[in-house]
Amino acid sequence: MPEVMFAGPDGRLEGRYHHSEEADAPLALVLHPHPHHGGTMNNRITYSMYRSFEKMGFSVMRYNSRGVGRSQGRYDGGIGEISDAAAALDWMQSINPNSSELWIAGYSFGAFIGMQLLMRRPEISGWISVAPPANDYDFGFLAPCPCGGLMIAGGKDDMAPEPGIRKLVEKLNTQKNVDVDYRVFENANHIFANEADLVSEALEEHVSACRAERPLALTMD
Known part of the structure; x- marks a missing residue:
């Protein structure tokens, strides 16, 4: 997983990028927790998701947002x-111009x-949200949410309580053509130790289930 440095809107950003051996492989971008709470691209859950996409044949990147690690x-x-996340997507797409699928x-x-990035980049085909801080941030911008995804909560999470996440899921599932796959790990706290x-x-x-349902993905412009 080679180290990469790419241009961000406020200086260079540090990342780790795996380039798939598959031609025109799907792309995935993995985002870390809050930097003021110790969040970096080396966070255990962030790293686990990165490796999962790698295992499935994706070209995948995780990176440090501004001010984290060696990122400026x-x-x-x-x-x-x-804006940092958008710059990371731009970098991946620049070296994978023919990729037909993009996950966040x-x-x-x-x-x-x-x-937030999902709402700004229509080429994103799917998303994974683990312990979204639904009580601390307003997710009302997801109206309408462009597609369904996977949302995971911890039953013992005090920082992102499950009831708040469930309320968000229920709201999203009322939207047309949106189906959120919601999973609760009852014994998990916020760090999913x-x-x-x-x-x-x-x-x-x-x-894998989503990709099986849409094998003829459209090529991204």
């Missing part, structure tokens, strides 16, 4: 971090950033 710039309250996956604060393998299994199962 400073934390910008979420606004600049959305985020954990905690990264889930919020990922869903013993559930990384379960997160990986859920991701692989969901992505």
Whole structure:
């Protein structure tokens, strides 16, 4: 998983990128938790999701948002971090111009950033949100949500309580053509200390099922 440095809107950003051996492989971008809470691209859940996409034959990247690790710039309250994520997608798409599929996956604060990006990039075909902070951030921008995805909550999560996430899922599922695959790991707290393998299994199962349903994906412009 070679280290990459790419241009972001507030300086260079540090990432780890795996390029699939499959021609025109699907793409995935994985987003880490809040930097003020120690979130980096090396977070265990972030890394587990990265490896799951790699295992499924994706070209996949995880990266440090501005001010984290060797990435330049400073934390910008979420606004600049959305621009960082867009720059990461631009970089991946520039070296994979013929890829026909794009997924976004985020954990905690990264889930919020990922869903914001989903609304800005219509070429995204699927999403994974682990422990989205539904009580701390307004997810009302998901109206309408462009597609369904996988949402995971921990039953013992005090930072992103399951009832708030369930309410978000129920709201999304009322929208036309949106079906959220919602999974609750009852014994998991916010760090999913013993559930990384379960997160990986859920991701692989969901992505594989979605890809089987739409084998003739449209080529991204």
